[in-house]
Amino acid sequence: MGFKTSLLPEEVGKNSFSENCRAEVNAIDTFFPGALPEKVRICFAAWLAFACAMDDILEMLPSDLGQAVLCDCIEIIQGRPADVSNGTQGHAGDARIQHLTRTLHQHVTHHLRQDTCDVFFREVCGVLYAHIDEFLFLDGRIPQDLDTYMSIRSRTISLNPFFEVIKREYFPATWRSNTAWDRLQEAVSSAAGLQNDLVGLERDMKKDEQMNAVIVLMRSQAGARSADETHSLLAQCVDTAVDVHNKRMETVFKQAARILEMAGGDQLAAATSQVVQHIVTMARGHLTWCASAKRYMIRLDHDE
Numbered sequence: 001m002g003f004k005t006s007l008l009p010e011e012v013g014k015n016s017f018s019e020n021c022r023a024e025v026n027a028i029d030t031f032f033p034g035a036l037p038e039k040v041r042i043c044f045a046a047w048l049a050f051a052c053a054m055d056d057i058l059e060m061l062p063s064d065l066g067q068a069v070l071c072d073c074i075e076i077i078q079g080r081p082a083d084v085s086n087g088t089q090g091h092a093g094d095a096r097i098q099h100l101t102r103t104l105h106q107h108v109t110h111h112l113r114q115d116t117c118d119v120f121f122r123e124v125c126g127v128l129y130a131h132i133d134e135f136l137f138l139d140g141r142i143p144q145d146l147d148t149y150m151s152i153r154s155r156t157i158s159l160n161p162f163f164e165v166i167k168r169e170y171f172p173a174t175w176r177s178n179t180a181w182d183r184l185q186e187a188v189s190s191a192a193g194l195q196n197d198l199v200g201l202e203r204d205m206k207k208d209e210q211m212n213a214v215i216v217l218m219r220s221q222a223g224a225r226s227a228d229e230t231h232s233l234l235a236q237c238v239d240t241a242v243d244v245h246n247k248r249m250e251t252v253f254k255q256a257a258r259i260l261e262m263a264g265g266d267q268l269a270a271a272t273s274q275v276v277q278h279i280v281t282m283a284r285g286h287l288t289w290c291a292s293a294k295r296y297m298i299r300l301d302h303d304e
Contacts, residue, residue, distance in 0.1 A: 031285040039111045050104045051158040063135045073101040123161040130155030149216045153193035170271045187251040192286040194245040
């Protein structure tokens, strides 16, 4: 709760503040039901809170400002603090995400070893770069196809910081850097992104959001249509997104089995099994969470 107080001090007096703090911790329990060190769970809850708060703010920013803010945050993470005292590029009052970034950096460096912090913040920067790509996609400056969208969505879903910390906690460098893990993580992240899009489709359509796989598919087949034709196209695009999700999940299970086969030695095999379970379970846990929370508004029921 101390982190959330520093992150969003303006929320402290609201009735929902404590509830949201508990929900974030409960969400981590849903994502990773197995045993993780307490310091790791603390930082995971902080990352979840940061990612959700950042998304809410970015949705309200124009493209040029959003990209500038994200560049500032990357500099902060990389130890090159940006001057945001008067806002970014002369815009007053838009240094909120930079404040969130400094708070996250201080919190994580307090709890995690330096080598773990290094891999965590490397992946955080990857998420920030993906959000820049998201602005470019919305501006029409990069291809508007589903493959391009999914390459962005699999990163903005913000799971790799979780995965890399878990691998750092369990594995020697030679094994955690095996490219087989990258393929597993990409498949899980893509599946989770599609889960978010499918669960949140109705909300996104009402808000005229463009970053949704179904909406991207529909836009690629734009043209004048009757109401019945539009409804039919929507159903087809939903079916396509569901099919892509299911194929990603097939890849998840196949890749997980392959990694387990590759692990040699009793000790490494046991650790590998634990990490694979954490990563694969994330896909199921994420679906449970986004179905109840739609990611941006955390309200996750938790049975004690």
